[in-house]
Amino acid sequence: MSAPTLSGAGTGEGAPLATTDAVELALVVDGERVLVRAHPLERLSDVLRARLGREGTKVGCDAGDCGACTVLVDGAPLCACLTPVGRLDGRRVDTVEGLGEEPTGRALQRAFLRHGAAQCGFCTPGMLMAARALLADTPTPTTAEVEDALGGVLCRCTGYRSIVDAVCETHLELEDAPAPEVGKAVGARVARLDGAAKVSGSDAFGDDGVDPAALLVRIVRSPHHRARVDLGDLAAFVASTPGVERVLTAADVPGRNVHGVIPPFADQPVFAEGETRFLGEAVAAVVGEADVVARLDLARLPIAFEELEAVLDPVAALAEGAPRVHAGRAGNVLVRGLVERGGDVDAALAGAAVTAEGTFTTGFVEHAYLEPEAGWARMEDGVVVVQATTQAPWMDREDLAAILGLPLEGVRIVPTAVGGGFGSKLDLSLQPYVALATLVTGRPTRIRYDRIESMRTTTKRHPSSITVRAGADAEGRLVAVDVAADFDTGAYASWGPTVANRVPVHASGPYHVPTYRARSRAIHTHQAPSGAFRGFGVPQATIAQECVYDELALALGMDALEFRLRNALTAGSPTVTGQVFETGVGYRDCLEALRPWWERARARAGEATDGARRRGVGLAGLWYGCGNTALPNPSTIKVGLDPEGRVRLHQGAVDIGQGSNTVMAQILADALGVPLERIVLVDADTRHTPDAGKTSASRQTFVSGNATHRAGRALAHELARLAGTTPDDVIDLGLERGRLSVRSTAGLVAVDLAALPVDADGLVVACSATYDPPTVPLDEHGQGEPYAVYGFGAQLVELEVDVETGSIALERIVAAYDVGRAINPTLVEGQIEGGIAQGIGLALMEEWLPGRTDNLHDYLIPTIGDVPEIVSILVESGDAHGPFGAKGVGEHTLIPTAPAILNAVRDATGVRLRRVPAIPSRVLEALRAAGVGPSSHPDGSERRR
Ligand code: FES
DSSP: OBOOOOBOOOOOSSOOOOGGGOEEEEEEETTEEEEEEEOTTSBHHHIIIIISOOTTSOOSOSSSSSOTTEEEETTEEEEGGGOBGGGGTTOEEEOGGGGGGSHHHHHHHHHHHHHTOOSSOSSHHHHHHHHHHHHHHOSSOOHHHHHHHTTTOOOSSSOSHHHHHHHHHGGGOOOOOOOOOTTOOTTOOOOOTTHHHHHHTOOOBTTSSOOTTOEEEEEEEOSSSSEEEEOOOHHHHHHTSTTEEEEEOGGGOSSOSOBOSSGGGOOBOSSOOSEEOSTTOEEEEEEEOHHHHHHOOGGGSOOEEEEOOOOOSHHHHHSTTOOOSSTTSGGGEEEEEEEEESSOHHHHHHTOSEEEEEEEEEOOBOOOOSSOOEEEEEEETTEEEEEEOOSOHHHHHHHHHHHHTOOGGGEEEEEOBOSOOTTGGGSOSSHHHHHHHHHHHOSOEEEEOOHHHHHHHSOBBOOEEEEEEEEEOTTSOEEEEEEEEEEEEESSOTTHHHHHHHHHHHTTOSBOOSEEEEEEEEEEOSSSOBOOOSSTTHHHHHHHHHHHHHHHHHHHTOOHHHHHHHHBOOTTSOOTTSOOOSSOOOHHHHHHHHHHHHHHHHHHHTTOOOTTEEEEEEEEEEEEEOSSSSSOOOEEEEEEEOTTSOEEEEOOOOOSSSOHHHHHHHHHHHHHTOOGGGEEEEOOOTTTSOOOOOSOTTOIIIIIHHHHHHHHHHHHHHHHHHTTSOGGGEEEEEEETTEEEEEETTEEEEEEGGGSOOOTTSOSEEEEEEEOOOOBOOOTTSOSBOOSOEEEEEEEEEEEEETTTOOEEEEEEEEEEEOSSOSSHHHHHHHHHHHHHHHHHHHHTOOOOTTTSOSTTTSOOOOTTTOOEEEEEEEOOOOSSSGGGOOOOTTTTTTTHHHHHHHHHHHHHSOOOOEESOOHHHHHHHHHHTTOOTTOOOOGGGSOO
16 A cells, blocks of 8 residues: 545635734725734635635636636736735725726626626636726727736636627727617627626625535545555544544445436446545545644545556557456446448448548547536535535436435525536536535535646546548539547546437538448546536547548548538438438528638638748538437426516526526517516526526527426416416506506506415416427437437638647637527627637647646636637527527537638648647647648648639
8 A cells, every 4th residue: 555645625715824823914905994814824815705705706726827816906916816915914905896886897897798708707807807907007908908918817708809899898988788679688689687796796606605614625535547445544533633523435425325417327436435446536525624624634544545557548448458447337338329321331432432531539628617616515404405516406406315315305406606617517526525514514514626626526528539431422422421439438427428429410510421320439447537518529529520521622622611512411401310400400501601701711821821831721510419319308497477576587597607597588588578677587496496407518598498488478378367368469568566567459457466375486476387309219320310409500710820830820710600599699609709719729729637737727728819809600590499499509619610720720731630739749740740841832732722
């Protein structure tokens, strides 16, 4: 046994340094003089949040890498997490919570709301304060000045362009748009209804509003990818450590020591027993008084780890005699996927006029949301209440109840605001530990992962190795496509089965492919679990498919846009699963929308190929099915009237920044025929809102939006009935001062709402509705109707490659998306810009290496200077199934960015890159291997003309 090396910090706030050395300091915070006793080295961020109760300042890394905690000290922007409070005696500190007290601050907040510059809102306080410092000196900044001033603050949601626009326009003090007229909420650029809390710092995230008396939980984690564990005498440790209440292990789990997002595959233990399977896996949790546990040296615990042989990639995992990650999963293969159609794919490829093929690889990608996992638990009338950051409250409740050995009603989930999720917060992380700690101690308990813990232990995008072979006839029509895709699913199943099933359905791209075969495998390794990340494997598959299709076009001497148009799916043509859509197939329209941009960019790309810089342009398209793959996927929404005549929208579709709170309200307003401002949101809470499913798979606008529309129509019927008429005869509804007024063809009827009985939710009239998309299960050949709706899109990238350094400079990205109907164009554009920024990260810089890039200093995500001009074009095909014709768009936006970039690099240099991220050293290596340098020029025959 080696000596234990333990990870896991999670110190959290409320864990101050020793008070014996504390000094009294006088600060002027947001204009108010405050006295505070604190250790001089205590972080300003902790003092603001834990001692002064100003939680508007958010903490994303405690290392000065993310800038979320930016405040102004005597007017200068500083990271509060790196600023010792002892330096600040007598000085002025301004935070987001004082921003609304002065005119420029208010104008800045309004501009952020108008531009949709706050999505999840976690970076927003830091962005606002950095911008406020700039505007103090430069009231009318240029784009470059804004980018320079905000360069130290990261945002993972917006893609930054809306933030830059908001800051540039603050001085104009533009009026807010008037509220939409009744019946015109859908399609209006409404500012997000929950936005005011985000720009004022009052939005409560997982770590906000915690009971200050809560016990602190810290998790003891494996220092090895695979290890045998000896827990030692933990009882003796607890007995000899004042302030430590318990050390929890698998033996303390009263129910099932396992969880998983897909029940038949659930395999992840709350605490590993006997053997750990990935670096950072939990084996125990220390629970105790915050000041003791925060400063506890976890190496004092008697836990020892013996390192064992591990398999760290799929090649090693598939090798003969490789250690088994799970005893019951032969060959370390978790699951396989298959879609095949049209006969013998090898024969069809052999008969093609031209063929192209390639193998493309991707690594682990970290979600890098700005808010690390955080939350707390408490007992309330015998129920364990967990208040935490999550995308899936009902799934959390089900798993926690099983873990705690309680009935479902014994657990209540209250999702907090979510500081970005992108798929990873679908899986349980901290929740079992605080829930169990509270159950066994009876006291409130809390936890906040530190940045390393968050990045090391939560799910990642699946690394992949994908081979595509494709063939076309002499006219450029695809005749056959063959795909073989391997994914590293890590130590536990998580969403591996979903990736393995979704990828074969999508790996053809949005094209008519008569002969098709796509096989996939999810392979276990001793790595952190791979899970859901904006696209469930489709971004990786699209890289391979769209790059190989570009090679086919080159081989044919065809223009890349024309090649895609010739093969594009249209209404009436079957997909590779045999599904035929009669409406809502807007891919050709997206490509045509790009045509003028493409032709201009093609002309420019031909001009500048001198010296070390090579200009290129690339295209890629995508399709993406909204919702679960051929599985039930219902959402239920409840709406009603309270006695004051407000319309209450009980919607459990967790808004993780994408805007579901606002979109559902817009849909409800028009379904019911009332002004948008009459609607009051009731946030997700498993006690008060029905099950709207998880926020994933781009399903909320489509699925929960349909449920909202149905509930709104049901309420309209009910109100008409109360007034003795029918919805068809209603001319308008009035809901003023506790009175329902229904004007119909028969006259005006008033109903005194206050005279009606109220239900448990305080509603006098209430309706619920459920929507479950119509799908048909896939057969053994992958044939069926996996999704009721697909979204389509295409992106065009213009860039320059420096062939001397291997660096790639993006100039512009134009994105055209078929969104069915844009319920809120500003929110849709925000999704497009944010998805593109993550696509840039996937393509050019992001690679998570366990134990090496577990922080935001070494793991690079796009900064404000990395995202170029983005032009968004919205195509509205009016889908037959969508609410008001709308489709989802959240994941679609990331998918084509990386292949479009790789195709543009190919265009610029003649070199096909096959591994992402295309960091400069890899690009340079590929260029050198192809003999491309400053003195060479790309072969004209290899470029599209
Ligand atoms: Fe910037 Fe979410 S809005 S991190």
